[in-house]
Amino acid sequence: MINKKVALQVLNAALATGGDFAEIFLEETKSDTLNVDSGKTQPPSSALSYGAGIRILNKLQSVYGYTNDLSLKSLLKLANQLSASFSGEQTVFVEKIDKVRFAKKHKVTTTLSSVETKKKIDLLKKGDAVMRDYDARIVRTIAVLIMNNRNIEIFNSDGKHFHDNQERVRFVLQAIAMQPGAFETGFTGPGAHAGFDFVEGLDIEAEAREVADLAVRKLSAKDCPSGVMPVVIGNGFGGVIFHEACGHPLEASAVSKGLSPFAGKLGQKVAHESVTAIDDGTIPNAWGSNNIDDEGVATQRNVLIKDGILQNYLIDRFNGRRMNKESTGAGRRESYKYETTSRMSNTYIAAGKHTRDEVIGSVKLGLYAKKLGGGSVNPTTGDFNFAADEAYIIRDGKVCELVKGATLIGNGAEILTKIDMIANDLERAQGMCGAASGSIPTDVGQPTLRVSAITVGGQGGKLK
Amino acid sequence: MKTSKFFELAKLHGLDSCEVVISKNTSIDMNVYQGEVENYSVADSRVIYARGIFNGQMGFAVSEKDDKNTPEYLVKQILNSAGNSESDDISIIFEGSQKYKKRNMFNKKITEMSEEAKLNNLFLIEQKLRAFDPRISDVGAASYSESESQSELYNSFGLKLKEKDNHFYYYASVVIKDGEEVKTGYKVALFNNPDQFNIDKFVKEVAEDGLSKLGGKPCLSGKYPTLINQKVTASLLAAYLSSANAERVQKKSSLFIDKLGQKVASSKITVLDAPLTKNIFYTYFDDEGVAKFNKPVIEKGVLKTYFHNLSTAAKAGVEPTANGSNNGGKIGIRISNIILKPGRKSSEDLIANIKLGFHLTEVQGMHSGLNPTSGDFSLQASGFMIRDGKFAEPVNLVTISGNLQKLFLDVQAVANENELQLSSYTTSSILVKKLTVSGD
Numbered sequence: 005m006i007n008k009k010v011a012l013q014v015l016n017a018a019l020a021t022g023g024d025f026a027e028i029f030l031e032e033t034k035s036d037t038l039n040v041d042s043g044k045t046q047p048p049s050s051a052l053s054y055g056a057g058i059r060i061l062n063k064l065q066s067v068y069g070y071t072n073d074l075s076l077k078s079l080l081k082l083a084n085q086l087s088a089s090f091s092g093e094q095t096v097f098v099e100k101i102d103k104v105r106f107a108k109k110h111k112v113t114t115t116l117s118s119v120e121t122k123k124k125i126d127l128l129k130k131g132d133a134v135m136r137d138y139d140a141r142i143v144r145t146i147a148v149l150i151m152n153n154r155n156i157e158i159f160n161s162d163g164k165h166f167h168d169n170q171e172r173v174r175f176v177l178q179a180i181a182m183q184p185g186a187f188e189t190g191f192t193g194p195g196a197h198a199g200f201d202f203v204e205g206l207d208i209e210a211e212a213r214e215v216a217d218l219a220v221r222k223l224s225a226k227d228c229p230s231g232v233m234p235v236v237i238g239n240g241f242g243g244v245i246f247h248e249a250c251g252h253p254l255e256a257s258a259v260s261k262g263l264s265p266f267a268g269k270l271g272q273k274v275a276h277e278s279v280t281a282i283d284d285g286t287i288p289n290a291w292g293s294n295n296i297d298d299e300g301v302a303t304q305r306n307v308l309i310k311d312g313i314l315q316n317y318l319i320d321r322f323n324g325r326r327m328n329k330e331s332t333g334a335g336r337r338e339s340y341k342y343e344t345t346s347r348m349s350n351t352y353i354a355a356g357k358h359t360r361d362e363v364i365g366s367v368k369l370g371l372y373a374k375k376l377g378g379g380s381v382n383p384t385t386g387d388f389n390f391a392a393d394e395a396y397i398i399r400d401g402k403v404c405e406l407v408k409g410a411t412l413i414g415n416g417a418e419i420l421t422k423i424d425m426i427a428n429d430l431e432r433a434q435g436m437c438g439a440a441s442g443s444i445p446t447d448v449g450q451p452t453l454r455v456s457a458i459t460v461g462g463q464g465g466k467l468k
Numbered sequence: 469m470k471t472s473k474f475f476e477l478a479k480l481h482g483l484d485s486c487e488v489v490i491s492k493n494t495s496i497d498m499n500v501y502q503g504e505v506e507n508y509s510v511a512d513s514r515v516i517y518a519r520g521i522f523n524g525q526m527g528f529a530v531s532e533k534d535d536k537n538t539p540e541y542l543v544k545q546i547l548n549s550a551g552n553s554e555s556d557d558i559s560i561i562f563e564g565s566q567k568y569k570k571r572n573m574f575n576k577k578i579t580e581m582s583e584e585a586k587l588n589n590l591f592l593i594e595q596k597l598r599a600f601d602p603r604i605s606d607v608g609a610a611s612y613s614e615s616e617s618q619s620e621l622y623n624s625f626g627l628k629l630k631e632k633d634n635h636f637y638y639y640a641s642v643v644i645k646d647g648e649e650v651k652t653g654y655k656v657a658l659f660n661n662p663d664q665f666n667i668d669k670f671v672k673e674v675a676e677d678g679l680s681k682l683g684g685k686p687c688l689s690g691k692y693p694t695l696i697n698q699k700v701t702a703s704l705l706a707a708y709l710s711s712a713n714a715e716r717v718q719k720k721s722s723l724f725i726d727k728l729g730q731k732v733a734s735s736k737i738t739v740l741d742a743p744l745t746k747n748i749f750y751t752y753f754d755d756e757g758v759a760k761f762n763k764p765v766i767e768k769g770v771l772k773t774y775f776h777n778l779s780t781a782a783k784a785g786v787e788p789t790a791n792g793s794n795n796g797g798k799i800g801i802r803i804s805n806i807i808l809k810p811g812r813k814s815s816e817d818l819i820a821n822i823k824l825g826f827h828l829t830e831v832q833g834m835h836s837g838l839n840p841t842s843g844d845f846s847l848q849a850s851g852f853m854i855r856d857g858k859f860a861e862p863v864n865l866v867t868i869s870g871n872l873q874k875l876f877l878d879v880q881a882v883a884n885e886n887e888l889q890l891s892s893y894t895t896s897s898i899l900v901k902k903l904t905v906s907g908d
Contacts, residue, residue, distance in 0.1 A: 042719070044555055045555070046553060046555050046798075050548075051530035052533050053532050066506065068509040069512075070511050070513065072514050085510060086508075187721065187839070341513065377837075384652045387865060389832050390833065408844070409846045413865055461837075
């Protein structure tokens with residue numbers, strides 16, 4: 005988007021007042037969305053995001069700015085405006101820039117743009133029709149194909165130039181069921197860092213049936229009971245518990261300032277010995293994977309907790325300075341409009357030894373939260389909440405009636421010590437994670453697991 | 469971009485009518501940590517939204533890139549978008565309202581204030597917070613953010629509308645440590661006049677937000693008469709009013725289907741859509757160019773109108789309500805600058821006769837624990853107990869659950885002190901007869 009000569013000029017202008025590191029991040033992202041709403045194709049939308057962000061670091065200070073105008077004049081103006089924050093002499097000089105080559109791990113066989121719109125719409129219509137025909141109580145169906153081609157370039161004062169193209173696709177199905185006095189929804193949204201091949205590999209009809217079926221079944225579900233109880237959390241999206249309760253507080257943005265319950269606890273036991281947790285940005289074609297992070301650092305497989313002992317944090321370059329630690333390739337951002345910070349990629353709890361049936365069978369009276377919805381956490385206190393999208397009562401080790409409206413709340417540090425039985429059915433699921441550097445694609449994941457006690461909120465009174 | 473070039477090309481390619489909105493934003497953010505400027509950022513961005521009608525279907529395009537190829541790019545995207553659409557929405561580009569109530573909300577005082585003065589305020593906030601109470605172990609952030617936006621709308625009927633405004637906010641957060649216990653407190657203060665900002669008041673509010681939570685524990689589960697504070701009332705009201713979004717009503721996914729003229733809340737509840745209110749959320753035209761106007765939405769508990777854009781209004785055969793909203797090119801519906809009409813008594817008076825009750829001051833997980841279609845919710849919450857008519861010990865990590873419709877029908881009183889929230893809602897505390905709280 006700019007050439008090396010321009011980059012050199014801008015980087016040196018940025019460093020003119022004594023900054024010790026400068027970086028230019030350039031982005032051109034094309035986002036296309038196709039949407040079929042109750043059988044009818046809505047006007048497809050397309051958006052072109054385009055701009056550059058310049059960052060200057062000076063010890064523990066950072067300045068950042070962005071613009072849509074990528075001309076030399078505009079970039080120099082921004083660099084000068086930012087460097088005015090410092091008042092020293094230039095100490096770092098950039099004389100040459102070399103392109104950094106790295107392995108491209110996320111193969112795209114059929115690019116999204118190479119497939120004609122009609123073919124994509126036909127797939128959406130297929131899913132939409134299955135949901136609509138499933139039951140007369142389905143009143144609205146939505147099928148959406150989200151496509152994203154993100155082209156990024158990074159130039160920095162280490163004399164390095166990175167270029168990457170990231171193609172992502174997500175296929176979303178939603179069904180809304182209604183009967184007098186009740187509205188319920190079913191949802192699925194598989195996605196990948198991949199091209200159209202990913203969509204072709206999906207069993208759309210099966211996904212659509214499952215979504216419609218859940219919405220309809222929830223109509224006659226009773227309200228979830230409330231109180232403190234043992235809870236079995238299902239695999240896949242159940243991993244949002246770890247994401248919220250432990251992933252966010254392990255980010256350097258909170259840890260570097262001591263604003264996390266996990267700060268200063270490396271090498272200490274922070275979880276039950278059955279818990280091993282990993283953030284892996286290298287998994288081929290996974291939704292939260294990248295070849296490099298948004299600072300040009302290669303992504304890693306980062307073991308955060310091993311057998312209950314805290315091993316590492318999620319670290320970006322800037323927060324790493326305060327911690328005297330190298331980046332773990334966790335510097336991410338939604339777009340050039342955000343300064344990078346430490347974020348998750350694909351974060352999951354590793355598989356255990358038990359079977360799913362053994363885990364459920366161990367609970368006399370409790371809740372089976374098979375599918376979780378979203379949640380949130382205060383990373384300083386660790387207090388979190390998340391909603392169950394599909395939950396059942398467990399009686400004498402058997403899955404019994406479906407209940408609706410369950411919310412699980414707790415404290416991250418505490419819950420980690422209560423995850424005490426883990427099955428062998430690890431799965432990952434896709435989500436969007438929002439934080440200081442915007443909304444980014446991340447995978448959550450876990451096997452089916454048991455939490456010995458957690459507070460459940462619902463309208464259904466005491467569990468009997 | 470030269471809009472004339474775009475209109476020319478659009479005509480050439482057979483677009484019946486079209487519109488361009490150019491939105492520009494500049495902002496400055498600064499953050500102070502431990503007596504040093506930690507972050508400083510500036511932004512200058514623009515985005516072009518274009519829409520047009522082709523063969524009766526609306527098409528959209530959005531671009532942040534603005535070069536000589538942009539007009540052609542936009543027209544091609546619009547043709548592709550409209551050409552693939554089977555929507556039965558009625559496509560309208562607006563000819564213009566008869567009258568617009570334009571008011572200048574741009575405040576020069578913000579831009580005139582020096583950066584040094586803004587930074588000094590932040591240093592002062594941090595110092596004062598650290599000195600406020602020994603249990604304040606850290607000031608996580610003290611930041612200032614300033615933003616200036618401009619929006620211009622042009623369409624092929626010759627409509628030209630322009631709006632420019634600016635605002636700023638201060639944000640600070642504290643970490644409170646007392647033994648093993650850790651709590652956080654924060655506050656955001658949003659204004660468009662620097663004279664309105666009072667540092668000492670702000671510092672006190674940030675510190676007390678954190679300190680008041682110390683000792684917070686789950687309370688006993690039960691159904692309590694509950695006073696809901698202004699902030700949580702605003703969140704719950706916003707979730708409830710989303711059911712009055714005409715698009716959701718017409719697509720059969722709303723609690724308010726067939727509810728016009730019916731009771732949807734207690735007779736104590738009157739809600740106004742008040743976009744012309746003189747505050748930082750003031751705006752005089754919506755994203756389709758329709759003139760904004762103030763109107764009742766719920767009057768003494770009765771639903772008076774849905775929120776419409778041009779397409780949903782035409783479908784329903786009613787006048788547009790000027791709630792059209794550009795969501796990345798596509799026109800949706802926005803509900804903002806809502807006022808809940810205050811009652812007569814203060815919060816203290818409202819709780820005076822409550823022997824045992826709950827004061828709800830914070831909820832978390834609105835995006836996941838609340839089903840906007842059914843109104844069912846189960847949310848992480850915190851607050852205080854009410855004992856013998858007085859606010860008592862703090863409560864933390866409980867859930868509240870219920871249904872929005874039942875909750876608003878159950879409102880016994882609205883307090884008299886109202887406050888503009890960050891969400892643009894101006895709300896007062898409300899008292900509900902019973903709310904299910906799950907704790908120990």
